[in-house]
Amino acid sequence: MDHAVKICGLSTPETLEAALQAGADWVGFVRFAKSPRHVDLSLGQRLSALAKGRAGRVVLLVDAEDAAIAEAVTALDPDLLQLHGHETPERVAAIRSTFKKPVMKAIGIAEAGDLAALDAYSAIADHLLLDAKPPKTPEALPGGNGLPFDWRLLTGLDPRLSFMLSGGLNPGNVAEAIRLTKARAVDVSSGVEVAPGVKDSGKIEAFIKAARAAYAAPVS
């Protein structure tokens, strides 16, 4: 995942094409009915087929049962499963083994103590996504809220730990986020939208360009 850029929550062929043309390494499709970015199986299948061989295809699931995972895997044929709920390390291991797909576990970070979860998940998941914890309001989504966490919390991490950074990134702050956290991969959803669930091709291009420039810059 070195220097990888993921655009999450794509739900139209036009914005997916913009992400692919701009050089996204990963594209994400959300399977969570309460999300404004949710794709049904038919649309997800169509979008995933458009991306096949051009970028890694990620299906995002939240505390999904095996049957729901099975239908998403069958229809969307993902290259990676992103688990964005409260899945335990045991559940992550079971999903990985049952579906024979690499998994990326999202871990919510709000304070230093949240980093304690990293050891258990890094032993099992293929990738870790460090994201902001959702606000404690009943209507908040488990992710995709456009909120950053305090990136300084990551400065003491073992430099060998590879993770994807997300939460409130946008074209204007992604370079600083990469510089501060040394994240080897970045992920965005709200920061390339004009309204919840409505992606903007220009913002997608700007985000990928800014991340690429940051990764090309000499390390300070």
Ligand SMILES: O=C(O)c1ccccc1NCC(=O)[C@H](O)[C@H](O)COP(=O)(O)O
């Ligand atoms: O995007 C959603 O609607 C969503 C719903 C449920 C769980 C996760 C969800 N999104 C996760 C992401 O898009 C990102 O991986 C991450 O949370 C960053 O989002 P953002 O802060 O909006 O860039």
